[in-house]
Amino acid sequence: MSTRPLSVAVVGAGPAGIYASDILSKSGLDVSIDLLERLPAPYGLVRYGVAPDHPRIKQIIVALYKILQRGGIRLIGNVEVGRDISVAELRQHYDAIVLATGADTDAELDIPGIDALESFGGADFVSWYDGHPDHPRTWDLSAREVAVIGVGNVALDIARMLAKHPEDLMTTEIPANVVEGLAASPVTDVHVFGRRGPAQVKFTPLELRELGKQPDVDVTVDEEDFEYDAGSEAALRASNQQRQVVKALEGYAMQEPEDLTASRTIHIHLFEAPHAILLDEGGHVRGLRTERTRLNGDGSVSGTGVFRDWPAQAVYRAVGYAGSPIEGLPFDAQRRVVPNEGGRVIGEDGTPLTGVYATGWIRRGPVGLIGSTKSDAQETIGNLVADAQAGLLHADDETQVGHEAVVALLEQRGVPYTTWQGWELLDAYERRLGEDYGPVQLTSGERRERERVKVVSREAMTAISRGADAPADPVALIGRPDPARLPARLRHLLGR
Template sequence: MTEQKEANRPLRIAIVGAGPAGIYAADALMKSDAEVSIDLFERMPAPFGLIRYGVAPDHPRIKGIVTALHKVLDKEQVRLLGNIDYGTDITLSDLQRFYDAVIFSTGANADRALPIPGIDLDGSYGAADFVSWYDGHPDVAREWPLDAEKVAVLGVGNVALDVARVLAKTGDELLPTEIPPNVYAGLKENKAVEVHVFGRRGPAQAKFTPLELRELDHSPTIEVIVDPEDIDYDEGSEAARRHSKQVDMVANTLEQWAIRDQGDRPHKLFLHFFESPSEIVGSDGKVVGLRTERTQLDGTGNVKGTGNFRDWDIQAVYRAVGYLSQNISELPFDDQAGVIPNEAGRVLVDETADGSARYMPGTYVTGWIKRGPVGLIGHTKGDANETVACLLDDSSHFGAAESPELDAVTDFLESRGIPFTTWAGWYRLDAHERSLGEPEGRERVKVVEREDMLRASEPHKV
């Protein structure tokens, strides 16, 4: 029997990060046999994390996941406490006073480095920063330089496709979405007419999902172009196609595009394979080109350099080579992998002399901070289930929280003068954004300024 059951109260759990990973963890807890009371802490005034600030605005299908997440946050066992910055407004030591256990689901929102010459030139950007801009993140600049006519995107994953598609579309094409006025104004002035996406390996190694890839060709203004010479497979590539329907579908789509006649749509989007970026070329501190080395397959699906280089006329470069989680105060962090060291979600401190693991008591991770930024949004459900199972297995060993009362943490936040938002506040902000979109026949117009979000949410009011 746990101390919590003896005290005749639910298990009090804090989840730091109210994106899909954190909400899935809350759902897993509520679906267990345990009696739980959950508080979700979120740095933004609004919930949903990656769905709101990491998914391209022209992807309403993916944003539909919000409907399922809504149902979780509507449950009486869970509260949302937004506009709270972990490490500044509240610490792990603070949380341990109010909760029996803490789950971190802080995700990954920075760009992974690409160590090639010229990466720091003016006109060289991280994809994550651009995504934050076009998704109306309150903590980034309101303007984005879009004066390059020829643009390179480095990477062959879905984020690279999102960035390339947004750069290639017109502002008017994206206007029916939820983009805020500053983003529409910026995209309206975008001068890009050529977007080049570069991958160092071949079509069978691309990380696109088939649906995302095919969506490139749906725009009436974008001509997708694939060089027939880039369609090549070795034994490893053919094996990948046989073992994965998705890999085969991607390869088939690229093959069809490579053999078709080029059309006359005004914006050209080139998908290049077997081109490894080796240098961003600059002049007077600005990007003026990209140098790539031609690669070739080695039989295993990997590639090797050929020593043949090509210079491309490019004025801006976006690297989409992966997201990176950021260090979290008071927790161990693996800088190389960009994750909190863990075993099945238990935060790993170190190993004892006999080789056994030593864990941080009552502290867990889930989502990208647990396993790195790979996989689709839905994959974090499995992470959450594994982490929650470990937490519940450990619960009989938790020390009782000092102040587990529901009001204790909110009283603490109010004493610090922190204007925290609530789930009821999200409903008010949601209604406000929808009212902004209604006169234009749009589902919503996203509010960007943090102060405006707080004003619409009415902090502290339930």
């Protein structure tokens, strides 16, 4: 038996990877853990998948920060597996690897017109407004009427971000290029479509209630969209959360018409299944066609053959996230996950790959919240520990195993990797940008400070993290918006 610590690489520094690393570090094994992340910054979808106006959800970062801050888990950022280092090399240099790469693309929606220029994936839009370094800095926001397909929280985030006035986002970490894009948007109506009824939507009560608290934005639901069958009634009896969702939807439906005076409106439509995106002669989006559905008795729905066309100049699909394949590992293209049993990755021959594990959304698909992610990590790490205790994991060649070997390989290849200390430098830099910005005024007249402004450029993020001078790129660094590109109503935010 080897006397050295077990050497483990966890791939992906989002919640799944950090929780798995934390559980492994407390497992009782003598273990050395490297946490590899393809971006220069940690936290995954908490940093790049949560709308900037949800600070309570972003408090998850505080818990993740404490895990990494205490030491014992070494962050190696700005390293993409498959580009900078291969899976085969990871397996050579570590006794075990744990995949926690999540789900980073949009699930497909197969309807006519889905490939139109103004048909967007929700995940791409979220990445844009969250300042993801690998996504374009600009976004087409020329539509007055927008259709959003989906009835989960991501659909609500997209609808809210499209309808919300930029003044009320200025206290967040939102990058300035996003502010400029949203400020120029002429949007008046955002329509959210779900194919089933109120007892089946996937909104959470808090998200749904907060939707109606935005200044100068109304939320409406048609009274005709409240139908329940036996399956719906059973679902409501079984879930207090779903009952709260229905109550919130009913509250929006019961509003008096004379009270709906906002300049922008979010319309929630239920029992409307997307059928086709309608295009004009030039191939641009002009609307969405839906088919009215009806309940079947068990909570499922069927089409009625009744169609309706809704005017829209842009369509966003928010029908779920999907995982991406990892070169050198098996992938279930239908479920968009790495095939596994209890977190042990299964090879093409149906047997477990020794020392290869998966956790989080790349293991089970994009369902569940933080609690599910922790449960996943417990099972996966439990199986890794069992395999280690059974003597299955230690590599034979001890001279090539571990952190030093991998860092030497990255340096030899000129990969500008980042570290936890580098993240602390970048974190402090973004906080200083927020302090330097000064107080901003909301539409209510209230003035607030900004906690941070997010740096967008990968080059800038990497340079700051490595202690170098940030590149002089005003579009990339995103400190303050260019007043010349903002309408007069927003220039007061800059004191211009």
